[in-house]
Amino acid sequence: MQFENPVDYQQLSLDHVEPVLPVRDVNQTIAYWREVLGFREQWTSSGEPSDIGAVSWGAVHVQFYSSKDFVEHAVRHYVWIKVRQLSDLYAMHQKNKAEIVTPLQPTGWGFSEYIVQDINGHHLIFTAPGTEIKDIPKQKVPVKIVERIPTFEEVCKLTESVNWKAPDPSSYNQNLESTVYAVVSENSETGEAIGCAFLLGDSKSIFYVKDVIVHPQWQHQQVGTKMMRAIEQWLDTNAPVGATAGLFSGEQLAPFYKQFKFVQACGMYRVIEHK
Numbered sequence: 001m002q003f004e005n006p007v008d009y010q011q012l013s014l015d016h017v018e019p020v021l022p023v024r025d026v027n028q029t030i031a032y033w034r035e036v037l038g039f040r041e042q043w044t045s046s047g048e049p050s051d052i053g054a055v056s057w058g059a060v061h062v063q064f065y066s067s068k069d070f071v072e073h074a075v076r077h078y079v080w081i082k083v084r085q086l087s088d089l090y091a092m093h094q095k096n097k098a099e100i101v102t103p104l105q106p107t108g109w110g111f112s113e114y115i116v117q118d119i120n121g122h123h124l125i126f127t128a129p130g131t132e133i134k135d136i137p138k139q140k141v142p143v144k145i146v147e148r149i150p151t152f153e154e155v156c157k158l159t160e161s162v163n164w165k166a167p168d169p170s171s172y173n174q175n176l177e178s179t180v181y182a183v184v185s186e187n188s189e190t191g192e193a194i195g196c197a198f199l200l201g202d203s204k205s206i207f208y209v210k211d212v213i214v215h216p217q218w219q220h221q222q223v224g225t226k227m228m229r230a231i232e233q234w235l236d237t238n239a240p241v242g243a244t245a246g247l248f249s250g251e252q253l254a255p256f257y258k259q260f261k262f263v264q265a266c267g268m269y270r271v272i273e274h275k
């Protein structure tokens, strides 16, 4: 039987790719990509003007070379760049007067994107999963954190709000048997659950943080932080010294969980399946 292994260090793999774009002038292009598009790092070949160079920002690296052919017969290239906080980048590019040839809009396949034309005519497609950039009106009503287990209906609503698969009643009930602590964020005016977080475990040596969710209308208002503070406090008070608490999350949430003393580590897991 073949297992799908997310990271198998024994296997041949391709690790990194960098587009190499023909440009009219490497130094001018780098200045544009830094000052208007916001790229942070650069390098250039020696010589004046440089004939090759590159910019980078986070995991995105793009190289340039000056090309006479390109000056005579410019051919547009396309670079697709996946980002987080797409709306913030869009606002920055608007402020910097980047030439936005297609405004920010949903793609129809679950992503949203906008297209910038750089000074060479190349098109840079900045994109993110649709839910990250949905124009969601934020709710500002006060929220209270209540120590209780969210109901099945509440969990279903919250998982749906972040496009997760809703649990079935039996998996919800199984979770409850292992739950040692849970919190619900309630809209103080209506009592509606707008967030939840579970702590599962054996109360002795192993704990697992599960289903930390804040409804998108209330995200980025410290609700998740307050729920995780409650879990942190519970662990500090009740978990025995030497016990381990773990969780799975996307890498982008590492800074969020670091606030509560969770650090990244190499892990392995298996999902049990019965034939």
Ligand SMILES: CC(C)(COP(=O)(O)OP(=O)(O)OC[C@H]1O[C@@H](n2cnc3c(N)ncnc32)[C@H](O)[C@@H]1OP(=O)(O)O)[C@@H](O)C(=O)NCCC(=O)NCCS
Pocket (backbone or CB within 6 Å): 162, 211, 212, 213, 214, 215, 218, 219, 220, 221, 222, 223, 224, 225, 226, 247, 248, 249, 250, 252, 253, 255, 256
């Ligand atoms: C992750 C989640 C629970 C955070 O809740 P929240 O109430 O929005 O978080 P907070 O307002 O307390 O965030 C504090 C900081 O953490 C970081 N952070 C929060 N959510 C983030 C995200 N999705 N990506 C990157 N950083 C994030 C930010 O630095 C944020 O500060 P900012 O709002 O000034 O940018 C919420 O975004 C969510 O429900 N996401 C979908 C479900 C999910 O992925 N849950 C985690 C599973 S392990």
